[in-house]
Amino acid sequence: MAVSILQAMFSGLALGSIYALVALGFNITHNTTKTFNFGQGEFLVAGAFIAVSTLLLLAGHDFKGTLQQAEVTLARYGLSLIATVVIMGLLGVVVYYAAIRPFIGQPGLAWVMSTIGFGIIIQNIALAIWGPSPMVMPSPLGSEVLRIGGAGVLPQEILVLCVSIALMLCLDVVMRRTRLGKAVRAVAQSSTAATLMGINVTAIVVLAFVVSASLAGIAGLLIAPITTASVFMGLTLALKAFSSAIVGGLSNPRGCMLGGFLLGLIEAMVGLWHAELREISIFLLIIFVLVLKPEGLLGQRVVEKV
Amino acid sequence: MNWFKGFAKTAIAAAVVSGTAYAQDIKIGYNADMSGSGVAELGISGRWGFEAAIEDINKAGGILGRKVVGVIRDDLGTPPKSIQNMTELIDNEKVSAVVGPANSGNALAWLHLPQQKKIPVVVPIATGSEITTRYANDAQNYLFRISMVDREQSALLAAYAVKHSAGKKIAVLADSTGYGQGGTKDATAILELHGVKPVAVEKFGPKDTDITSQLSKIKAAGADTVIVYGLADGTAQVLRSMEKINYLPTTLGAWGNLSSLFPKMTGAKLSEHLIMAASTTEDTNAKTKALGERVRKNFPTLTTFPCAAQSYDSVMLIAAAMKQANSTDGAKVAAALENLQGVEGVIKTYNKPFTKTMHEGLNVNDFYLARWKGDTVVKFEDSVTKGFQPADFKK
Numbered sequence: 001m002a003v004s005i006l007q008a009m010f011s012g013l014a015l016g017s018i019y020a021l022v023a024l025g026f027n028i029t030h031n032t033t034k035t036f037n038f039g040q041g042e043f044l045v046a047g048a049f050i051a052v053s054t055l056l057l058l059a060g061h062d063f064k065g066t067l068q069q070a071e072v073t074l075a076r077y078g079l080s081l082i083a084t085v086v087i088m089g090l091l092g093v094v095v096y097y098a099a100i101r102p103f104i105g106q107p108g109l110a111w112v113m114s115t116i117g118f119g120i121i122i123q124n125i126a127l128a129i130w131g132p133s134p135m136v137m138p139s140p141l142g143s144e145v146l147r148i149g150g151a152g153v154l155p156q157e158i159l160v161l162c163v164s165i166a167l168m169l170c171l172d173v174v175m176r177r178t179r180l181g182k183a184v185r186a187v188a189q190s191s192t193a194a195t196l197m198g199i200n201v202t203a204i205v206v207l208a209f210v211v212s213a214s215l216a217g218i219a220g221l222l223i224a225p226i227t228t229a230s231v232f233m234g235l236t237l238a239l240k241a242f243s244s245a246i247v248g249g250l251s252n253p254r255g256c257m258l259g260g261f262l263l264g265l266i267e268a269m270v271g272l273w274h275a276e277l278r279e280i281s282i283f284l285l286i287i288f289v290l291v292l293k294p295e296g297l298l299g300q301r302v303v304e305k306v
Numbered sequence: 307m308n309w310f311k312g313f314a315k316t317a318i319a320a321a322v323v324s325g326t327a328y329a330q331d332i333k334i335g336y337n338a339d340m341s342g343s344g345v346a347e348l349g350i351s352g353r354w355g356f357e358a359a360i361e362d363i364n365k366a367g368g369i370l371g372r373k374v375v376g377v378i379r380d381d382l383g384t385p386p387k388s389i390q391n392m393t394e395l396i397d398n399e400k401v402s403a404v405v406g407p408a409n410s411g412n413a414l415a416w417l418h419l420p421q422q423k424k425i426p427v428v429v430p431i432a433t434g435s436e437i438t439t440r441y442a443n444d445a446q447n448y449l450f451r452i453s454m455v456d457r458e459q460s461a462l463l464a465a466y467a468v469k470h471s472a473g474k475k476i477a478v479l480a481d482s483t484g485y486g487q488g489g490t491k492d493a494t495a496i497l498e499l500h501g502v503k504p505v506a507v508e509k510f511g512p513k514d515t516d517i518t519s520q521l522s523k524i525k526a527a528g529a530d531t532v533i534v535y536g537l538a539d540g541t542a543q544v545l546r547s548m549e550k551i552n553y554l555p556t557t558l559g560a561w562g563n564l565s566s567l568f569p570k571m572t573g574a575k576l577s578e579h580l581i582m583a584a585s586t587t588e589d590t591n592a593k594t595k596a597l598g599e600r601v602r603k604n605f606p607t608l609t610t611f612p613c614a615a616q617s618y619d620s621v622m623l624i625a626a627a628m629k630q631a632n633s634t635d636g637a638k639v640a641a642a643l644e645n646l647q648g649v650e651g652v653i654k655t656y657n658k659p660f661t662k663t664m665h666e667g668l669n670v671n672d673f674y675l676a677r678w679k680g681d682t683v684v685k686f687e688d689s690v691t692k693g694f695q696p697a698d699f700k701k
Binding site: 003004007008011015066069131132133134136143145147151152153154226227228230232233236268271272273275276 | 510
């Protein structure tokens, strides 16, 4: 039984770290513009496919071919990470100017529809380019199962966990310790005041979307060796990530990380008991949190003075 | 303008001549997904089996002294396109029979068309049971099948599980889709006929990547044999999770795992662990080997050989029925299909494959167990399969 619990913990943490990464993407744009990209899931899909195709091109194949285990080295994986971040960053700029900026400050929820629409466009472009069948991406660390305390873990799961924790720590330090982070927090507080203080608000906001899209892309690249890259994998992951942000606190980056890991662990632990109850327990938790602490576990209550 | 009139006249005359020439040919349509969804691999394999059969028929002098022409249509895995193809094949191309499709959903979307227009259809891939039964009570049912029906596969898997498992400790693990849950229902019912109750019945999401918790429970229940109902990617995740918890019971699965995605996801070594149902494999006999080689010329990455063999046999049965009916008239051909004797196919020699009430040309007695070996699928045999008696297959 102890081994089963340990096993569930490992898989929960690996999946949870993906939720946390995507949830952070929601948090960053929410803090700076009070909007977010509802197409994050499709951005994750795009990231996964760009990574697979980069690896294929690096191995000298057609971009839709098949990868062999030996062809995925850490160096190539690193290069595909760079390609993914660059392309996804650009997509982040596009989504901001095409789907968010025209609607900022307007009443209503036009940006919700426009970002969902943008996501659907990305998904269908991916469908047209790569087709509906999933693409296999071998892990750069191989597929030999490691035994830790009797539980089996894939090397990729450890990589996912380490990379996402490292990324989260970096972001945390940047947000709290650097001038850039201060600027972002200033824009979050009040963009008018930030402009008056000489902060280039547009630049900060665009940067937020670039980071948000890149995080989704990296999440795609990290998860692809575990799930395969599939055009249809985005929605479920993004929904769980959004739930993580709501549970942990959409306004607090640390809350989003906590929410991600919490959801991943709950999913795995409940699955140990009754697989059908996983989704039920997660959404029950969300309802409880929303009733008892609407701002999320670590969120700050915003008192709006009228 | 005279030159133009003259030109037009010749053109029309040429069209009429060539038109009558074409009318001599017998057209058979092939409509399946060859590019769109995950089953495209099955559709492509079927297409080359279909073409090989037509080539062989023409080499032997055609049907009723007429040449046979195959009309190929890709339905992209979507019902609307499949319906459109079907209408086009029947109304414009005037085909005498159709072979297809790959997706059960597409078949269910257009079953009424051939049924109303009296065009016999032999389904070479799609496995949904309703395809051959929806019009079973009509005066003539025009839908036939040469493929692996879901319940018949379950009968084989359950029979193997019961004979193989020492303590009759069998578990069923299925994905939560309609397919998986239908499989669970079939398997539990068939196991009950054997007097066995599964020690555990678990489910997983079709996109789940970690099925260790369900497997831990199956392990705790003491199962030594697990029947898995999932598509290739889901079943691959099941095997990867089995490896993680170091629990590798005898694992049985359906023919969907023939997709090349399966060994790509599990790796070569783990892929060999799964034993699956298949109607035939390339290494069954000289005929299957030859057909496999022919299909590979056009489709080098072939892993879904049974689809090629089933399509080949579908065409052969249609041809035999046309000869027997001495006509290409749909109603006569359908009636002849229900009364065929000694038709040589790749999978077997068909003696009365269809009757008025039974439109499934293959059943559990024709199926094998198979497994992955590198990037091909080979027949699986052990003491249990060698000792199978027809009475073992309860359904």
